[in-house]
Amino acid sequence: MDITWLHCLLLGRVDRERLITNFATEKLSVAAAIKSLLSARFRSALHMFLNRNPQKDPDYLRRWLDSFVSSYEQFLDVDFDELPTRVDDEPPGLSMLADHILQVLRLQLLYCVQKTADGLEEEQQALSLLLVKFFIIICRNLSNVEEIGCCSYINHVITMTTLYVQQLKSKTKEKEVTDQAPIEEFVRHALVFCESLYDPYRNWRNIVSGRSISPVEKSRQKYKAAPLTVEFIPFFYQCFQESEHLKESLKCCLLHLFGAVLSGGQRNALLLISPATMEVLMRVLADCDAWDDRDPDEVSRKAELTLKCLTEVVHTLLVSSSDQRQVEIGTVLENYFKLLNSDHSALLGLRRTRQWESRFITLQIKMLNCMTAMLSCRDRPVLQAIFLNSNCFEHLIRLLQNCRLVMDMYTVYTPVKGPCPESIIIMVLCIAPMLLLSANTRGADKSEKDLANKLLTEMNENQC
Numbered sequence: 001m002d003i004t005w006l007h008c009l010l011l012g013r014v015d016r017e018r019l020i021t022n023f024a025t026e027k028l029s030v031a032a033a034i035k036s037l038l039s040a041r042f043r044s045a046l047h048m049f050l051n052r053n054p055q056k057d058p059d060y061l062r063r064w065l066d067s068f069v070s071s072y073e074q075f076l077d078v079d080f081d082e083l084p085t086r087v088d089d090e091p092p093g094l095s096m097l098a099d100h101i102l103q104v105l106r107l108q109l110l111y112c113v114q115k116t117a118d119g120l121e122e123e124q125q126a127l128s129l130l131l132v133k134f135f136i137i138i139c140r141n142l143s144n145v146e147e148i149g150c151c152s153y154i155n156h157v158i159t160m161t162t163l164y165v166q167q168l169k170s171k172t173k174e175k176e177v178t179d180q181a182p183i184e185e186f187v188r189h190a191l192v193f194c195e196s197l198y199d200p201y202r203n204w205r206n207i208v209s210g211r212s213i214s215p216v217e218k219s220r221q222k223y224k225a226a227p228l229t230v231e232f233i234p235f236f237y238q239c240f241q242e243s244e245h246l247k248e249s250l251k252c253c254l255l256h257l258f259g260a261v262l263s264g265g266q267r268n269a270l271l272l273i274s275p276a277t278m279e280v281l282m283r284v285l286a287d288c289d290a291w292d293d294r295d296p297d298e299v300s301r302k303a304e305l306t307l308k309c310l311t312e313v314v315h316t317l318l319v320s321s322s323d324q325r326q327v328e329i330g331t332v333l334e335n336y337f338k339l340l341n342s343d344h345s346a347l348l349g350l351r352r353t354r355q356w357e358s359r360f361i362t363l364q365i366k367m368l369n370c371m372t373a374m375l376s377c378r379d380r381p382v383l384q385a386i387f388l389n390s391n392c393f394e395h396l397i398r399l400l401q402n403c404r405l406v407m408d409m410y411t412v413y414t415p416v417k418g419p420c421p422e423s424i425i426i427m428v429l430c431i432a433p434m435l436l437l438s439a440n441t442r443g444a445d446k447s448e449k450d451l452a453n454k455l456l457t458e459m460n461e462n463q464c
Contacts, residue, residue, distance in 0.1 A: 065130040069130055106156075112128040142200050143223065169245050194232070204260040228268040240284060252301055278331075308370075314332060317329045368431060
């Protein structure tokens with residue numbers, strides 16, 4: 001149902017009469033008249049709340065928030081994998097709300113934060129979730145993003161989310177008998193609130209869906225992302241510490257949020273790309289070859305999101321100046337190649353099964369695909385040079401040599417369905433021409449040309 005007519009149903013008899021009067025005398029559009037009336041109704045209700053003793057009616061604010069959220073719930077868009085819902089209307093601006101409402105909500109949120117460590121009661125959990133939903137909705141009016149982002153709401157929400165994630169990561173008897181759904185719901189909404197602040201135009205969701213956002217298009221976006229809070233990087237890092245019991249779907253949501261911050265604006269992206277966050281991404285990627293009893297589809301999705309994040313990291317660093325960067329592209333690539341050529345002989349015999357080999361080969365193929373995505377950029381010659389300076393030829397040669405060793409070992413294991421080393425060789429055949437062309441056109445030194453020739457030799461041998 002269209003939001004305009006939904007609001008009509010929410011209006012009482014007196015409000016409907018006022019609506020008809022406004023529509024007839026002031027010649028307002030139906031949507032404008034309803035928006036004006038609805039805003040007046042919310043302002044009046046909040047003024048009543050502010051002028052009465054909340055202790056006499058502690059549920060009054062919750063009922064108002066519930067009414068507000070119900071009116072605008074189509075703006076929540078909690079699923080990161082879905083594109084934002086297109087709605088003609090928009091939530092009200094802050095100026096349309098009652099005076100001091102943000103201060104009241106901040107105090108309520110702070111109260112919830114203080115109680116979280118001891119455990120929130122059911123009513124308090126419901127109130128904290130309503131508060132986060134309210135902020136998501138308010139931020140969908142992009143003119144509100146800057147003011148909301150500069151207040152302390154985001155820090156309070158991150159504090160609560162950190163405590164909840166710690167509970168979700170633990171493996172205790174209390175967790176097994178307690179319903180974790182309300183906590184998970186709060187965490188998911190909290191991450192979407194962060195997205196609303198740091199990627200207001202949902203650039204990342206468009207990128208994940210396959211639609212590229214050009215620099216020109218980004219420059220035309222009127223409203224900027226809120227400044228990244230200093231609490232975000234410690235929060236992101238902590239979420240992935242000892243996280244083996246955290247659901248893979250929640251890890252994917254965290255990676256979505258990381259990508260959203262990267263895509264939302266250059267300033268925040270460069271603050272986010274740090275040694276700590278790069279360590280997390282590499283650790284998450286390395287963990288994708290150990291599926292255990294986890295859902296293979298979710299693990300695969302986690303790997304894909306991590307690689308998309310790394311692609312965005314490389315592209316962001318590529319267009320930045322050296323004084324803006326905390327991490328160099330060469331450092332990112334060095335760790336990337338180390339993972340790509342992980343030493344199989346160092347693994348325990350129990351882990352080196354045919355199934356594990358298949359999973360690791362799948363990861364290697366995804367990583368090689370990611371390299372082609374990294375090289376698909378406007379400044380490809382510059383990035384190609386960085387790849388070559390990062391000993392890319394040597395790593396690809398070693399990868400081909402490892403493939404031959406694995407192919408020799410395949411006769412020992414019982415064949416199973418899945419990717420094979422030949423797939424890696426095909427991927428190297430796709431990547432190598434991009435780098436070989438760069439080595440030939442930019443006047444590479446003798447050692448680089450020797451490595452290029454050696455790579456060609458290895459490729460020919462593997463094709464035979």
